[in-house]
Amino acid sequence: MFHHQPRPQAAFLTRRDFLCRCGMGLGALSLAPLLGETGLFSTASAAESINPLSPKAPQFPAKAKRVIHFFLNGGPSHVDTFDPKPALAKYAGKSLPIEYIRTERKTGAAFPSPFKFQKYGRSGIEVSDLFPKVGGCIDDIAVIRSMQAELPNHEPSLMLMNCGDAVQSRPSVGSWVTYGLGTENQNLPGFIAMCPGGYPIKEAENWQSGFLPGVYQGTFIDSQHTKIEKLIENIRNHDASLKEQRQQLDLLQQLNQEHEQRRRQDGRLEARIQSFELAYRMQMDAADAFDISKEPQSIRELYGEGIHARQTLIARRLLERGVRFVQLWHGASQPWDSHDDIQQHAKLAREIDQPIAALIQDLKQRGMLDDTLIIWGGEFGRTPTVELNDTGKEKKGRDHNPYGFSMWLAGGGVKGGTVYGATDEFGFKAVENKVHVHDLHATILQLLGFNHEKFTYRYAGRDFRLTDVHGRVVTDILA
Secondary structure: EEOOOOOOOOOOOOHHHHHHHOOOOOOOHHHHHHHHHHHOOOOOHHHHHOOOOOOOOOOOOOOOOOOOEOOEEEEEHHOOOOOOOHHHHOOOOOOOOOOOOOOOOOEEEEOOOOEEEEEOOOOOEEEEEOOOOOOHHHEEEEEEEEEEEEOOHHHHHHHHHHOOOOOOOOHHHHHHHHHHHHOOOOOOOOOOEEOOOOOOOOOHHOOOOOOHHHHHHHHEEEOHHHHHHHHHOOOOOEEEEEHHHHHHHHHHHHHHHHHHHHOOHHHHHHHHHHHHHHHHHHHHHHHHHHHHHHHHHHHHHHHOOOOOHHHHHHHHHHHHOOOEEEEEEOOEEOOOOOEEEEHHHHHHHHHHHHHHHHHHHHHHHOOHHEEEEEEEEEEEEEEEEEEEOOOOOOOOOOOEEEEOOEEEEOOOEEOOEEOOOOOOOOOOOOOOOOEEEHHHHHHHHOOOOOOOOOEEEEOOOOEEOOOOOOOOOOHHHHH
């Protein structure tokens, strides 16, 4: 089984000792083979002991080696995007001839989509006019129309989608991925979450490391800013040069040495010291990665204008530089939570349609789509019925729906031009080839080279995994 091994207490250089001696905190990978040859411990454990973010091989060969997750927080409507339901038109303004499932708020009559669907690509998959440019890339996309979550509330659904558990605090998907694979650039965080305007609901819990070492937690970036000093807080030290900062860190290492010797198993101390080293190294690489002015004009025009174009292009630059997992949120709080007016979806979709399609095209022309997994979706879908206010009057929006919704995957070993599963004729619940969030997580790990049942971390006397005791791989969407 692939799980975390406690670090031995003697007979080799600890990561802290090595960092003290080498100064720059780099070179872990080159040292690991030498230590491995001595027979003191394996090459893999040596690299992880010195630097937990060093690149690691998956359990088996895989196509995907990096992930970008577009998170439409609030819950996009599947019946208005990737799951057409013409039967709703027949019952427009009338009650559906089915038993209504209990949702968070009261709903009423059937609510046909105000958006038109059409077929795209050789596969002929139907996509609404909310996403015409993404529709143009549909032959690279596998749409899952039978997703299921558990509860019709944002908070538990966000935790389930991001961390695999709706109630208990667990590591996020991005943390699991960086734990398993490390990162290919030691001067940038391995896991980055960008959200323009501030935090989504549940804030940093969405990218938490949970019981995994703190070094695997996601780094938050407020991508509404354009200046590097505001994008990454304290990225510049205006009072000390890099040389002076290095001297300060070396002194801090000496002062901490005796303290750390008595606390070799303190993961919090390790994570904090590692964060200081990373912050120092980021000053050299982060400014370049976030500067899209260095991209050709043709590429900037491909992605378009606005915050989402910019943060998507930045995400590609981060992935290109070895960052393992990038999560792109739509905005602060829950912008896709369209209870009052589903037409809000039109504005939101316009903001991301071109950037997402551009990313797919850009990755393809760079030869990166084959080993980059793209994930699109929210924490749940929305009802095919209209929401009612407190007095029973109809609104123009839809309530939350965890019983059946759509997500899609592309690149990284995914079979493009595919539709998997189905909701009922009205789009209320999944009825064919149901895919629980646990199944999605199992599939993501499979694409990255991990058996979700054997990819574990020992904590509190038990081997934990992202999918807990659930999950099956959706093999029909694998290339």
